[in-house]
Amino acid sequence: MPAAGTCRASVRRPQTRRFKTIETRARVERIQGYFGDMAVGQGAVQLRLVPALPRSGLSPEEINSRYPKLTTFDDQWAHILNDMTPMIGAMSDNVANYQAVAALPPFALFPWFFVAPGLIVIGSATAAGGPGRARRVLDARLSDIPGPLVEGVK
Amino acid sequence: MRRMTSRFLPRTITLSTLVVSATLAVPATATATGASSATQPLNGLFRVAASSYFRMVYPGGAKYFKNPYSADPNKTYTLIVAGSDGGLRTGALQPAPAPAFDHHGNSLAGRIIRPTDFAGINFGLATKGTAPAISVSGYRLTGQVKGFTAEWNNLSFSQGGQVTGSYNAQTHVYVLTWSSLISGGPFNGFTGSWHLTGTFVS
Numbered sequence: 001m002p003a004a005g006t007c008r009a010s011v012r013r014p015q016t017r018r019f020k021t022i023e024t025r026a027r028v029e030r031i032q033g034y035f036g037d038m039a040v041g042q043g044a045v046q047l048r049l050v051p052a053l054p055r056s057g058l059s060p061e062e063i064n065s066r067y068p069k070l071t072t073f074d075d076q077w078a079h080i081l082n083d084m085t086p087m088i089g090a091m092s093d094n095v096a097n098y099q100a101v102a103a104l105p106p107f108a109l110f111p112w113f114f115v116a117p118g119l120i121v122i123g124s125a126t127a128a129g130g131p132g133r134a135r136r137v138l139d140a141r142l143s144d145i146p147g148p149l150v151e152g153v154k
Numbered sequence: 155m156r157r158m159t160s161r162f163l164p165r166t167i168t169l170s171t172l173v174v175s176a177t178l179a180v181p182a183t184a185t186a187t188g189a190s191s192a193t194q195p196l197n198g199l200f201r202v203a204a205s206s207y208f209r210m211v212y213p214g215g216a217k218y219f220k221n222p223y224s225a226d227p228n229k230t231y232t233l234i235v236a237g238s239d240g241g242l243r244t245g246a247l248q249p250a251p252a253p254a255f256d257h258h259g260n261s262l263a264g265r266i267i268r269p270t271d272f273a274g275i276n277f278g279l280a281t282k283g284t285a286p287a288i289s290v291s292g293y294r295l296t297g298q299v300k301g302f303t304a305e306w307n308n309l310s311f312s313q314g315g316q317v318t319g320s321y322n323a324q325t326h327v328y329v330l331t332w333s334s335l336i337s338g339g340p341f342n343g344f345t346g347s348w349h350l351t352g353t354f355v356s
Binding site: 044046093 | 214219220259273275339340342343
């Protein structure tokens with residue numbers, strides 16, 4: 001069982017970072033390899049070991065009582081494949097998605113993507129003379145237009 | 155591509171290959187015996203003989219997946235036998251039944267081949283979408299099996315591709331081979347390699 005501190009640390013850690021070493025093409029291929037090895041192992045249990053045990057003089061009851069996990073493993077193999085195969089598929093299909101998400105900047109920086117442009121706009125406006133200057137420019141332009149039309153604009 | 159040597163070939167494959175090779179041997183008087191170089195579609199049934207097989211290559215091509223349940227001594231070869239239709243039809247689809255799987259994930263698609271144990275769960279074959287089309291020109295077979303799918307563990311893997319092979323118009327013995335890269339899913343990056351042999355019936 002992990003220490004409480006470890007749990008708290010993993011909760012604080014961003015979810016994406018926890019998959020950094022897992023959600024890679026190389027790791028997926030390694031797990032695909034594990035799958036192949038497991039299949040060979042299960043085949044050896046089912047096709048060699050289980051048939052060999054009765055030949056050693058053990059009755060089916062004795063085999064079940066002495067090696068219960070063999071029977072369980074055999075019975076559960078299809079279910080293991082049913083679970084494991086889609087998991088590998090999901091891992092494999094999401095490597096690109098994960099890498100795209102992981103490449104994003106930390107979420108804590110996101111507010112600054114709105115604040116920073118806002119500050120730039122305000123700074124630019126201030127440097128250009130502020131709202132008073134804009135009003136003066138508008139008035140100067142309006143002075144070139146005939147009076148009756150200007151009334152409508154104002 | 156890994157070169158297959160006799161050391162790695164299972165006995166059944168070696169014998170069948172010899173038989174098929176002998177049967178497909180091109181006569182010296184090919185044109186005189188009726189072999190035409192014009193391309194002709196072969197619409198009918200490619201019967202699947204017992205020496206047909208499937209192999210799966212790991213990503214990168216470094217090694218083959220071993221199927222412990224294969225009937226062949228070399229477990230990288232999964233031998234397949236004809237299903238209820240007798241083999242692969244061209245010009246028509248052979249879809250999977252509904253439901254396509256039992257509660258363990260075993261495929262129930264048994265028209266092309268008899269569902270075969272692959273790592274503890276049966277896989278079957280079906281054709282979907284585009285019907286297979288294969289033509290013969292002389293002794294050379296070409297065509298496509300775009301809709302060819304392998305069904306296993308509640309999943310459907312596209313195994314379509316361009317096929318090549320050989321055909322003897324006198325004996326009707328054929329050999330068809332193709333490879334198909336699996337894209338997506340648990341076997342992403344693996345390549346399925348198919349070798350069908352038998353006789354063609356129009």
